[in-house]
Amino acid sequence: MRSAENCVGLVSALDRRLTTLSNLGRIPPHAACDGEEAALVGAALALEETDWVFWGRQLNVPALVRGVSPTELLTGGLSGGVSLTGVLASRRIVACTQGPASRFPHAAGLAYAARGHGHIAFADLGAGAISDGDVHVGVNFAAVLKAPAVFFIRSYGETRIVERADGWGVMGMMVNGHDVGAVRDTVRAARAHALARSAPVWIEARLRRDSATDLALLTAHDTEVASAFEAAEARMAESRLAAEKAPAQTHGAEA
Amino acid sequence: MxxxxxxxxxxxxxxxxxxxxxxxxxxxxxxxxxxxxxxxxxxxxxxxxxxxxxxxxxxxxxxxxxxxxxxxxxxxxxxxxxxxxxxxxxxxxxxxxxxxxxxxxxxxxxxxxxxxxxxxxxxxxxxxxxxxxxxxxxxxxxxxxxxxxxxxxxxxxxxxxxxxxxxxxxxxxxxxxxxxxxxxxxxxxxxxxxxDAPYEVPLGKAAVVRPGRDLTIVAYGAMVSVALDAAATLESEHGRSAEVIDVRTLVPLDLETLAASVNRTGRAVVVHEAPRTCGYGAELVASLQETCFWRLEAPLERVTGLDTPFPHTLEHYYLPDTPRVVSAALRALTA
Missing domain, CATH: 3.40.50.970 (Thiamin diphosphate (ThDP)-binding fold, Pyr/PP domains)
Incomplete structure (x- = not known):
């Protein structure tokens, strides 16, 4: 498994490549981590591979942590995401819902169904969507149904979001979102609590908008991503060629 | 008991x-x-x-x-x-x-x-x-x-x-x-x-609940019994034979069963209690028109709820009933 710092650097390098491709119109809009790499990577690293992950748009993070290669992710980007659906689903990564918070009730229901099986449902959300009613619905259902779910909010500290946990009667935790090790340890503790008590946990990972990321870390994986991109381009070209050479499909009776 | x-x-x-x-x-x-x-x-x-x-x-x-x-x-x-x-x-x-x-x-x-x-x-x-x-x-x-x-x-x-x-x-x-x-x-x-034993009624299959010759009445839910009452009235008071079809599954629609009936009778009334505009009856008459156009003898009729909020006290005016279905059937039969 990659180290936490290694993951942060790789995610960042991938983001820059995919953002460039997006700006060039080669791929659909790409949602980059934009300074939230440490929070997202730390959370993904804390989870077991049997845990179910309800993630937002920065899907490269749990995918990389669960063993998807940069080449696969870049190929997925170049295919408009189509080739990634199975890759993610087979790793119990449930890709983004239409409404950002819509996945919170899903996580609650899945965690309820999974009680006693030793794994949790994890749901991530940026605090920009904190006013969506499904945030309350999901955490409240998890609390009432005693479901082992961890709800992870990336916040910018405008309000103390962690205090909302008291209203649902669930455990609340707060962590520095720029400290990848601290986030990993906090989510690990939350996971253990959720399983031990069969109850949800609410985490606020605090971020600063003006955070400066280590330049060396940002560029550490540029070479690796460049060669992965070449491999992805070659793979896409092969697919196109194979499609062009394939005999025309006819419907109805076979000749 | x-x-x-x-x-x-x-x-x-x-x-x-x-x-x-x-x-x-x-x-x-x-x-x-x-x-x-x-x-x-x-x-x-x-x-x-x-x-x-x-x-x-x-x-x-x-x-x-x-x-x-x-x-x-x-x-x-x-x-x-x-x-x-x-x-x-x-x-x-x-x-x-x-x-x-x-x-x-x-x-x-x-x-x-x-x-x-x-x-x-x-x-x-x-x-x-x-x-x-x-x-x-x-x-x-x-x-x-x-x-x-x-x-x-x-x-x-x-x-x-x-x-x-x-x-x-x-x-x-x-x-x-x-x-x-x-x-x-x-x-x-x-x-x-x-x-008593478990059994399944397949999804996607309509049911002909009353066979008839002159007209097809298409309904679902509580409106099926209204359609059956109307068919009985058409038979006893007007001497006309109406076939009644219970749609049962709206999606996927069993258009084959509906079209077979309407192609034979050439006339149809669609009944539902939801409001008329963009109600499911609109889909039914559009599909039947596309499928049965050359066999139709009269415009397809809709008997539906009204384009209003569901009323507090006037639901007997709002909901399709036997006289409204019979009237629509007679319009279709005499067009």
Whole structure:
């Protein structure tokens, strides 16, 4: 498994490549981590591979942590995401819902169904969507149904979001979102609590908008991503060629 | 007292609520993955008593009294289904479904497509719908067209106890979401013979409930009995023979059965209690026009609810009744 710092650097390098491709119109809009790499990577690293992950748009993070290669992710980007659906689903990564918070009730229901099986449902959300009613619905259902779910909010500290946990009667935790090790340890503790008590946990990972990321870390994986991109381009070209050479499909009776 | 017959084909006379309750009981006995969730479905047995006895039999882990939130009921049912359960989500009245509408339309209906077929959501959403119980504007609506308009959902509406049990059991074998709208006006008024043993009424199949020669009346839910009354009146008072078809499954629609009838009679009346504009009847007459145009002898008629909120006190004006269906039939027959 990659180290936490290694993951942060790789995610960042991938983001820059995919953002460039997006700006060039080669791929659909790409949602980059934009300074939230440490929070997202730390959370993904804390989870077991049997845990179910309800993630937002920065899907490269749990995918990389669960063993998807940069080449696969870049190929997925170049295919408009189509080739990634199975890759993610087979790793119990449930890709983004239409409404950002819509996945919170899903996580609650899945965690309820999974009680006693030793794994949790994890749901991530940026605090920009904190006013969506499904945030309350999901955490409240998890609390009432005693479901082992961890709800992870990336916040910018405008309000103390962690205090909302008291209203649902669930455990609340707060962590520095720029400290990848601290986030990993906090989510690990939350996971253990959720399983031990069969109850949800609410985490606020605090971020600063003006955070400066280590330049060396940002560029550490540029070479690796460049060669992965070449491999992805070659793979896409092969697919196109194979499609062009394939005999025309006819419907109805076979000749 | 229920009428009971014995033997391998034993039946008993049940009303629709009892048939639905019997189906849920058998489904939960036969499949540990089936769970029921909703408002007051547990200890109380449901406001219409459809889940009576399930809590005592299967306990609180499989018969779940939820907080009062339709988005939560549907949303958690989705999560349960992703994990492999077969949730039956009860929406207490169809009028209450709208807070959960986003979860149905944006999430439940699209999970299979969005995940490239890797995730399915076999959630059965049951909801009592329709007027005729003096329920006023928030306990009487017919929202079937909203769901029929959403790709990814099966939409089914039984009209009698036999079909209610068989369609519910078929829905629980289906690997994708099913919206089962139950006409609460006939929850107790509709009684009939229901087999004791489990059986399925296939989804996607309409039923010819009264054969006829001169005209086709197409209806579903509580309007089937209105259509049958109208057919009897047309026969006894006007000497005309009307065929009545119960649509049963709105999506996927059994257009073959409908078209076979209308191609033969050349005339049709479509009946539903939802408002007229963009109601499901519009889809029915459009499909029949496309399929049967060269055999039609008269314009297709619609008899529907009105384009108003469901009324507090004037539901007898709002809801299609036998005289309105007979009038439309006579227009079609004399055009």
């Amino acid at each position: 229920n009428d009971v017959t014995e033997g391998p084909k034993a039946t008993r006379t049940l009303n629709m609520v009892q048939a639905i309750g019997a189906a849920l009981m058998q489904a939960m006995e036969g499949d540990d993955r089936v769970v029921v969730l909703g408002e007051d479905v547990g200890k109380f047995g449901g406001v219409f008593r459809a889940t009576l006895g399930l809590y005592e039999r299967f306990g609180e882990s499989r018969v779940i009294d939820t907080p009062l939130s339709e988005a939560g009921i549907i949303g958690t049912a989705i999560g349960m289904a992703l994990y492999g359960l077969r949730p039956v989500a009860e929406i207490q009245f169809a009028d209450f479904v709208y807070p959960g509408f986003d979860q149905i339309v944006s999430e439940l209906a699209k999970y299979r497509y969005r995940s490239g077929g890797h995730f399915t959501c076999p959630v059965l959403v049951r909801m009592p719908y329709g007027g005729g119980i003096r329920g006023g504007l928030y306990h009487s609506q017919s929202p079937e067209a909203y769901f029929a308009h959403t790709a990814g959902l099966v939409v089914a509406i039984p009209s009698n106890p036999h079909d209610a049990k068989g369609m519910l059991l078929a829905a629980l074998k289906h690997d994708d979401p099913v919206i089962l709208l139950e006409p609460k006006r006939i929850y107790r008024a509709s009684r009939g013979e229901v087999p």
